[in-house]
Amino acid sequence: MSKRALPDKILMQVDKSARYIGNELNSVIKDPSEVDVRFAICFPDVYEIGMSHLGIQILYDMFNRRDDVYCERVYSPWTDLDALMREKDIPLFALESQDEVRKFDFLGITLQYEMSYTNCLQILDLSKIPLLANERDESFPLVIGGGPCAYNPEPLAMFFDMFYIGEGEVVYDRLFDLYKEHKHKGYHKKEFLLDAANIPGIYVPELYSVNYNNNGTVNSFFPKHDGIPFKIRKQVLTDMNSASYPVKPVIPYIQAIQDRMTLEILRGCIRGCRFCQAGMIYRPLRERNPEILKEYAKEMFRSTGHEEISLSSLSSSDYTCLKEVVYFLIDEFQGKGVNISLPSLRIDNFSLDVMSKIQDIKKGSITFAPEAGTQRLRNVINKGLTEDDIIGGATECFKGGWSKIKLYFMLGLPTETEDDMKGIPILANELAKAYYDTVPKEERTGKCQITISTSFFVPKPFTPFQWAVMYKPEEYLRRAGIVNDTMKEQLNRKSMKYNWHEAYTSVLEGVLARGDRKVGQAILNAYKSGCMFDSWTDSFDFSKWEKAFSDAGLDMDFYTTREREEGEVFPWDFIDIGVTREFLLKEWHKAMKEEVTPNCRQKCSGCGAAVYKGGVCLEDKG
Amino acid sequence: MKIRVRFSKTGNMKYVGHLDTMRYFQKAVKRAGLDIAYTEGFSPHPVMSFALPLGVGVTSEGEYMDIKVNSSLSSAESVAALNRVMTEGFGVSDYVRLPDDSKTGMTLVFAADYTISVNEEGSFIPPKDIWEGIETKFWQDSETIEAVKKGKHGETLMDIKPLIYFIKSEYNSDNPVRSKLYMRLAAGSRNNLKPDLVIEEGLKFFGLAFDRCDFNIHRTELLNESLVPLKDLGEII
Numbered sequence: 001m002s003k004r005a006l007p008d009k010i011l012m013q014v015d016k017s018a019r020y021i022g023n024e025l026n027s028v029i030k031d032p033s034e035v036d037v038r039f040a041i042c043f044p045d046v047y048e049i050g051m052s053h054l055g056i057q058i059l060y061d062m063f064n065r066r067d068d069v070y071c072e073r074v075y076s077p078w079t080d081l082d083a084l085m086r087e088k089d090i091p092l093f094a095l096e097s098q099d100e101v102r103k104f105d106f107l108g109i110t111l112q113y114e115m116s117y118t119n120c121l122q123i124l125d126l127s128k129i130p131l132l133a134n135e136r137d138e139s140f141p142l143v144i145g146g147g148p149c150a151y152n153p154e155p156l157a158m159f160f161d162m163f164y165i166g167e168g169e170v171v172y173d174r175l176f177d178l179y180k181e182h183k184h185k186g187y188h189k190k191e192f193l194l195d196a197a198n199i200p201g202i203y204v205p206e207l208y209s210v211n212y213n214n215n216g217t218v219n220s221f222f223p224k225h226d227g228i229p230f231k232i233r234k235q236v237l238t239d240m241n242s243a244s245y246p247v248k249p250v251i252p253y254i255q256a257i258q259d260r261m262t263l264e265i266l267r268g269c270i271r272g273c274r275f276c277q278a279g280m281i282y283r284p285l286r287e288r289n290p291e292i293l294k295e296y297a298k299e300m301f302r303s304t305g306h307e308e309i310s311l312s313s314l315s316s317s318d319y320t321c322l323k324e325v326v327y328f329l330i331d332e333f334q335g336k337g338v339n340i341s342l343p344s345l346r347i348d349n350f351s352l353d354v355m356s357k358i359q360d361i362k363k364g365s366i367t368f369a370p371e372a373g374t375q376r377l378r379n380v381i382n383k384g385l386t387e388d389d390i391i392g393g394a395t396e397c398f399k400g401g402w403s404k405i406k407l408y409f410m411l412g413l414p415t416e417t418e419d420d421m422k423g424i425p426i427l428a429n430e431l432a433k434a435y436y437d438t439v440p441k442e443e444r445t446g447k448c449q450i451t452i453s454t455s456f457f458v459p460k461p462f463t464p465f466q467w468a469v470m471y472k473p474e475e476y477l478r479r480a481g482i483v484n485d486t487m488k489e490q491l492n493r494k495s496m497k498y499n500w501h502e503a504y505t506s507v508l509e510g511v512l513a514r515g516d517r518k519v520g521q522a523i524l525n526a527y528k529s530g531c532m533f534d535s536w537t538d539s540f541d542f543s544k545w546e547k548a549f550s551d552a553g554l555d556m557d558f559y560t561t562r563e564r565e566e567g568e569v570f571p572w573d574f575i576d577i578g579v580t581r582e583f584l585l586k587e588w589h590k591a592m593k594e595e596v597t598p599n600c601r602q603k604c605s606g607c608g609a610a611v612y613k614g615g616v617c618l619e620d621k622g
Numbered sequence: 623m624k625i626r627v628r629f630s631k632t633g634n635m636k637y638v639g640h641l642d643t644m645r646y647f648q649k650a651v652k653r654a655g656l657d658i659a660y661t662e663g664f665s666p667h668p669v670m671s672f673a674l675p676l677g678v679g680v681t682s683e684g685e686y687m688d689i690k691v692n693s694s695l696s697s698a699e700s701v702a703a704l705n706r707v708m709t710e711g712f713g714v715s716d717y718v719r720l721p722d723d724s725k726t727g728m729t730l731v732f733a734a735d736y737t738i739s740v741n742e743e744g745s746f747i748p749p750k751d752i753w754e755g756i757e758t759k760f761w762q763d764s765e766t767i768e769a770v771k772k773g774k775h776g777e778t779l780m781d782i783k784p785l786i787y788f789i790k791s792e793y794n795s796d797n798p799v800r801s802k803l804y805m806r807l808a809a810g811s812r813n814n815l816k817p818d819l820v821i822e823e824g825l826k827f828f829g830l831a832f833d834r835c836d837f838n839i840h841r842t843e844l845l846n847e848s849l850v851p852l853k854d855l856g857e858i859i
Contacts, residue, residue: 002633002634002710002711004634007743007835008679008741008743008744008835009743009744009835011637011679012678012679012834012835016639017637017678018637018638018639018642021634021635021637022634023634023635023709023710023711024709025649025709251649253638253642253645253646254638254639254642255642255645301652302653303653304649304653305648305649305650305651305652305653305654305707306649307648307649307665307667335660336652337648337652337658337660337666337667337668339664339665358664359664360663360664360665
């Protein structure tokens with residue numbers, strides 16, 4: 001029987017113990033004594049969330065293709081096991097070998113959302129690794145962060161030895177080779193970090209100093225030593241077809257949140273929505289060759305026997321070979337018990353035809369993300385979806401037999417007025433009206449169902465809205481109240497339902513997203529006061545966070561409601577994502593003037609991503 | 623055609639729950655390339671049913687699932703194909719064809735055989751008189767065995783003696799933690815008795831407290847009303 005870090009006594013007590021035993025299909029087993037580098041890759045949330053993440057699967061597969069590297073997975077033990085591990089002094093382990101994380105060479109943590117920051121500390125703490133980078137000597141793993149939140153790594157700077165800015169496929173090989181070289185000649189952490197800082201995309205926070213102005217904003221940011229780069233350049237996989245792909249993904253025993261095979265058809269986005277960080281940091285848009293995707297799909301099915309396949313992208317409709325790939329999947333998988341799921345599709349004849357083939361119309365719903373309730377505000381955010389598009393698309397869906405529509409909006413966007421808030425239920429009412437106008441009484445199976453969901457807008461680094469202000473939690477709730485009250489005044493209110501997000505979570509997310517190095521102390525305080533799993537409503541405690549900030553001598557409002565000057569130096573300005581600050585500022589100005597910017601395929605707007613010489617930037621615009 | 627598959631679930635796989643085991647086999651039959659039949663509709667699933675759920679923490683070498691296939695290789699080839707795609711801890715031992723009119727394992731199952739041993743991770747050392755007494759004084763000599771049984775409709779006090787078909791104890795004097803208890807218990811949708819409850823009541827009879835983690839519970843076989851193992855109701859192809 002394979003090794004197990006936890007005794008029966010514990011596994012019999014905790015919920016979903018299969019989270020902790022490893023041995024899943026396609027997990028990689030190597031002899032740790034035969035590799036040079038042991039890498040623990042961690043998604044700092046509960047197993048079934050972490051196991052749904054494609055990025056981890058990509059890196060896990062890629063690292064393990066190297067004979068000299070053994071990459072194993074680590075997730076956050078759920079609160080029940082967390083308590084038992086602390087009580088019984090059991091160190092955190094990696095799933096494959098069940099060995100202590102502390103023995104590894106690297107601990108890589110993916111930073112997918114700000115609300116997972118305290119869980120990064122949970123991982124270190126349970127692993128018995130000192131939380132502060134400068135308290136860790138050569139006997140501890142090097143802790144490296146990556147993922148979208150690494151584009152503003154400063155709030156976490158004191159806890160991490162390194163951050164990787166960019167797409168994991170590009171320079172990890174260089175990092176591993178450098179580490180082996182250092183290990184060979186006698187590994188000294190400081191020397192290694194000095195060398196690692198010269199690998200493109202690697203940021204070693206300890207090697208940089210920050211000076212602040214009297215008002216608390218950043219004055220200057222600079223390397224402490226000669227030969228350390230001033231700017232960290234985002235690393236991009238220029239040719240999507242050249243990278244490896246996890247065609248043998250690890251399949252959990254317990255059901256993951258996204259329980260399916262994933263085919264990543266493209267990366268990046270041409271749309272340029274001004275609130276969207278992914279739309280900027282993953283520029284330029286790059287597509288995968290459809291023939292390669294078809295092979296991947298077949299191979300993934302052979303290696304998993306999965307019952308669902310999904311396409312992954314920021315906007316599937318922008319994939320030029322979408323029809324070819326989708327019809328291939330339908331032909332290939334129908335009759336083999338494989339469902340096809342197609343997120344982020346625009347409604348047109350093609351998508352309706354496909355949806356009717358793959359979805360049970362009576363049960364299924366169609367999702368639109370207008371993001372804002374009025375055309376004026378949609379122009380501000382550069383969401384090129386018009387009211388005619390939405391109502392026309394929905395009418396087509398109703399004709400096709402659907403009667404359930406989901407609508408996603410944001411509240412608290414820059415320039416938002418009461419009319420914009422009221423516009424949300426008014427638009428939903430129009431859709432319900434379109435249903436009753438389109439579908440004759442005898443063909444209806446009851447009411448149509450229009451579900452409105454609003455989240456609160458959180459400004460993110462490297463977006464045109466990085467200069468935007470946020471509001472107090474009470475103000476967000478007031479805005480949600482206006483939407484709710486207006487909905488109740490609508491003629492078709494009985495066909496509508498409204499859900500809104502937590503306001504306090506959004507405010508904290510905003511603080512952490514645009515935070516500076518000083519915020520690290522507050523994160524540490526919050527963790528020490530018991531904050532963990534902050535993205536879970538049941539465990540989120542805003543009052544602890546308020547205290548954590550005041551104990552650190554910090555004011556949350558500084559990061560949220562304060563007006564930022566156009567020339568303010570942002571904590572993340574030392575990172576170069578290709579897209580220039582000038583472009584983002586120009587977009588911010590255009591937003592204020594309610595002007596839209598064409599997408600990358602209509603007209604190049606000179607955002608700066610062309611320096612990567614790849615993808616859509618090289619396409620012929622006719 | 624109807625097929626019955628007998629499989630084992632051992633080691634750490636005892637922590638994979640019943641629903642997850644079903645999902646595991648839904649994928650596994652596809653990986654193995656079985657010509658499985660699917661249900662109709664927009665979410666087709668392999669036609670598959672399991673004879674009796676196995677509790678979390680219990681290992682087994684006698685689990686059963688019935689499947690429907692359109693065509694089939696020989697039993698030996700099918701067993702090999704399935705075993706090629708199993709993860710460690712899962713193994714397929716039998717693959718037999720059922721008569722077309724046969725009932726599902728779920729309907730047929732009447733009794734289950736268990737082997738109880740001492741978990742070496744625990745500190746329990748079975749005393750000889752008690753271990754053997756579970757067979758004799760507790761089971762054979764008792765007219766009735768009153769126990770609180772947890773069911774769908776809450777807890778009920780009932781006589782579990784008729785649900786215990788036999789208990790046999792095997793005491794290892796040289797190494798008491800290697801001692802074993804064998805038992806055959808009522809199983810299935812009409813009457814079902816969990817082995818945990820039997821051990822708990824047995825120890826209680828002698829004034830000892832029961833800790834589930836002191837024991838390994840291992841299921842060895844599922845049988846029909848005539849006490850024939852379910853695999854013997856089909857034929858090898």
